[in-house]
Amino acid sequence: MxxxxxxxxxxxxxxxxxxxxxxTGVMRTTRARLEGRFGPSPLQPWRDLRKxxxxxxxxxxxxSWIFGVAPLLLVASTLVVVAVIPSVATTxxxxxxxxxxxxxxxxxLGTVVLALAxxxxxxxxxxxxxxxxxxxxxxxxxxALLAIFAVSLRAGSSSLSTIxxxxxADPAGLASPETLLAFGAVAVVTLAEAGRLPxxxxxxxxxxxxxxEAMVLEYAGPDLALVEFASxxxxxxxxxxxxxxxxxxGIATTDNIAAMxxxxxxxxxxxxxxAVGVAAVEVGLAKLRLFRVPELxxxxxxxxxxxxxxxxxxx
Amino acid sequence: MTDGALFRFLDFAVxxxxxxxxVALWRRGLVAIVKALAVQGxxxxxxxxxxxxxxxxxxxxxxxxxxxxxxxxxxxxxLVGVIHRTLEYREVEPLxxxxxxxxxxxxxxxxxxxxxxxxxxxxxxPATRGVPVGLAVMLLGFLLLVFRRKAVTxxxxxxxxxxxxALVAFLTTAGLPxxxxxxxxxxxxxxxxxxxxxxxxxxxxxxxxDLNQLVNLRD
Numbered sequence: 001m002x003x004x005x006x007x008x009x010x011x012x013x014x015x016x017x018x019x020x021x022x023x024t025g026v027m028r029t030t031r032a033r034l035e036g037r038f039g040p041s042p043l044q045p046w047r048d049l050r051k052x053x054x055x056x057x058x059x060x061x062x063x064s065w066i067f068g069v070a071p072l073l074l075v076a077s078t079l080v081v082v083a084v085i086p087s088v089a090t091t092x093x094x095x096x097x098x099x100x101x102x103x104x105x106x107x108x109l110g111t112v113v114l115a116l117a118x119x120x121x122x123x124x125x126x127x128x129x130x131x132x133x134x135x136x137x138x139x140x141x142x143x144a145l146l147a148i149f150a151v152s153l154r155a156g157s158s159s160l161s162t163i164x165x166x167x168x169a170d171p172a173g174l175a176s177p178e179t180l181l182a183f184g185a186v187a188v189v190t191l192a193e194a195g196r197l198p199x200x201x202x203x204x205x206x207x208x209x210x211x212x213e214a215m216v217l218e219y220a221g222p223d224l225a226l227v228e229f230a231s232x233x234x235x236x237x238x239x240x241x242x243x244x245x246x247x248x249x250g251i252a253t254t255d256n257i258a259a260m261x262x263x264x265x266x267x268x269x270x271x272x273x274x275a276v277g278v279a280a281v282e283v284g285l286a287k288l289r290l291f292r293v294p295e296l297x298x299x300x301x302x303x304x305x306x307x308x309x310x311x312x313x314x315x
Numbered sequence: 316m317t318d319g320a321l322f323r324f325l326d327f328a329v330x331x332x333x334x335x336x337x338v339a340l341w342r343r344g345l346v347a348i349v350k351a352l353a354v355q356g357x358x359x360x361x362x363x364x365x366x367x368x369x370x371x372x373x374x375x376x377x378x379x380x381x382x383x384x385x386x387x388x389x390x391x392x393x394l395v396g397v398i399h400r401t402l403e404y405r406e407v408e409p410l411x412x413x414x415x416x417x418x419x420x421x422x423x424x425x426x427x428x429x430x431x432x433x434x435x436x437x438x439x440x441p442a443t444r445g446v447p448v449g450l451a452v453m454l455l456g457f458l459l460l461v462f463r464r465k466a467v468t469x470x471x472x473x474x475x476x477x478x479x480x481a482l483v484a485f486l487t488t489a490g491l492p493x494x495x496x497x498x499x500x501x502x503x504x505x506x507x508x509x510x511x512x513x514x515x516x517x518x519x520x521x522x523x524x525d526l527n528q529l530v531n532l533r534d
Contacts, residue, residue: 177330298414299341305421306337310330313428313447 004255005091012088013079015264020236021045021229023275028203030279045232052225060218063120070117071219071226074110078233081106087240088263089252090161099158100148103241104141107193110230111137118215125207129214132290136199136211139297140192143304147185150178150307151245160244167248174246178311183246185304190238192297195231196278198288199296209287236271239278243270321365322441328361329445332482333424336455336475340420341413343406345467349394352471352478355452356386359478363485366442378496382481385500390474390507397511398467401518411462419462420455427451434487445486453479464525466514470507477503 025042032039059068081103083094098106115130115137152158154173155166167174192199195212205213216227244251250266252259288296335355339348360383367375398404409416431447456479459472481499 177326181330181334295341295413295417298417299337302337302341302417302421303334306330306333306424309424309428313432313444 004257004260005089008089008091008255008260009083009094011264013083015267016082016087016233016236016240017079019268019271020232021049023236023239023271024232026272027275027279027282030276031283034280034283045228049225049229052228053222055221057222058220059223060121062122063218066113067117067120067218068223070113070120071223071230073113074230075226075233077106077109077113078230078237081237082233084160085237085241085244086161086164086251087244087267089255089260090164091253091255100152100160100163101145101158103160104144104148107234107237108137108141110234111193114215114227118218121218123218125210125214125217129211129217132211133215136192136293136297139294140189140300143185143297143300144189144193145304146301146308147182147189147304150182150304150311153308153311154179164244164248164251165253167245168251168253171249174248178307179246181303181307181310183242185300185307186242186245188296188300188303190242191278192293192300194235194238196235197282197285199293201287209290235275239271239274240267242274243267318369318441321369325362325365325442325445328358328365329448329482329486331355331358332362332452332478333448333455336452337417337420339459339471339475340416340455340462343409343413345398345404345406345465346395348406348468348471349391349398352394352474353387353391355475355478356390357383359481359485360387362445362482366485369442381496381500385504386474386478389504393507393511394467394470397514401466401514401523403465403467403518403523406463406465406468409463416458416462420458423454423458424451427454442486446483449479449482449486451479452482455479466510466517470510474503474507 022042022045025040025045028044029039029042080094080098084098084103084106111133115133118126118130118133120126148158151163154176155163157163157166173179191197195202200211201209202212204210207214212231216224219227247270250262250270252263332355335351335358338351339355342348342351360379363379363382364376367373367379411419427450428447431450434446435443437443453476456472456475456477459468459475463469463472
């Protein structure tokens with residue numbers, strides 16, 4: 001571990017933190033442009049966060065400590081994952097301290113904490129939102145885990161840096177049937193976990209359809225800022241994870257500064273391209289009926305199941 | 316084309332036929348299900364063609380072209396015609412809900428792979444590796460026959476069963492003689508055409524092709 005590795009590790013975390021709200025902003029702008037509106041600047045989410053952070057902290061008297069701690073835990077668990085994933089380079093600060101399975105459960109921790117906080121307020125919408133959120137999380141988790149098994153089988157390890165290095169050494173392996181199937185499954189899981197269409201509509205506050213928004217309804221001021229920031233961060237993280245697992249080109253495998261600069265640029269391009277792509281697809285999608293969401297997630301499960309089957313039996 | 320690249324394409328075509336089986340089990344729209352069947356037919360034809368190229372049989376390549384025309388173009392068109400004429404566009408109430416039928420599909424695929432292992436062990440090669448997929452496609456066809464009630468999905472299940480059989484045949488024997496292939500394709504076509512007439516009669520008599528209405532005998 002050199003000084004450069006530590007520096008680039010910190011840089012990676014700071015870059016992700018700085019970019020995450022912009023990614024959300026880019027998605028909103030893309031959507032607005034495709035709908036024929038001008039839309040806000042991509043920097044608008046940062047301005048919203050600044051506004052919220054300056055407000056007074058207001059918490060209902062009826063809540064317990066969980067409600068106050070939840071936003072912090074949500075941001076903290078997400079930040080750990082940010083530091084762990086080799087987005088820019090495989091040699092950074094904390095890479096390999098947690099493997100891919102750990103990453104999935106760290107992200108799930110944030111979902112569970114948020115659901116607990118929503119129940120904590122005792123409002124009808126909070127309970128409804130967390131019950132829906134947990135249903136989706138419980139259905140998405142097996143699909144995500146099986147997809148990860150498929151990817152790990154290819155590399156022979158669930159360590160992220162080994163997976164990336166294996167994929168970089170054998171780019172043809174990325175076009176194999178099992179990788180494509182796993183990619184399809186991870187894409188659906190990403191949409192479900194990040195609360196995007198067609199599972200959840202991030203821009204609506206209609207009582208009967210919202211999932212994520214129903215859970216955070218009771219938050220205000222700096223707490224809301226943390227929750228909003230965490231959801232941007234998670235979205236960016238999921239895009240980054242897809243980029244790392246399925247499009248690993250450009251990720252530095254050495255401590256070379258030039259290679260790492262390439263890594264940063266490649267990461268930015270990948271994340272922004274995915275954000276614009278998802279936003280463009282979302283324009284043409286309607287939200288699925290809640291009772292149809294299990295069908296979509298069952299399909300994701302089948303895709304990752306086939307990926308595992310194929311990598312076991314067709315090798 | 317080198318053998319390595321050829322087997323790569325073969326893996327993709329075999330995998331695609333399995334995914335199409337699941338798409339047919341997943342979708343509710345009858346047109347989407349027929350489209351999945353068409354893509355599956357095309358991938359079976361591609362498997363036949365690649366095996367023909369690999370073995371160097373011109374006859375097998377011709378047979379593959381025939382399979383492509385019948386399974387990917389003619390039969391799906393006839394089926395879409397049936398859908399438009401009977402005005403039934405959706406599988407409204409499957410006997411078993413979609414997530415459960417997908418999980419049942421996953422179970423049958425595992426069974427197919429466990430059973431197919433012994434077949435592959437007889438003569439392990441990059442081509443015979445795909446034989447369990449053929450078995451899995453057959454079982455998915457069975458599931459469609461069991462779980463769905465509309466006449467069109469029944470036929471799709473039957474044709475998918477046939478696709479699975481064809482897949483196993485192509486992967487193990489590099490294709491049947493052209494005349495057998497021709498006979499099989501014509502049989503299928505006849506079956507589908509007969510169904511087309513039958514479905515129209517059923518609709519005229521009962522107003523829908525829901526098989527639950529056909530359980531009693533009448534004069």
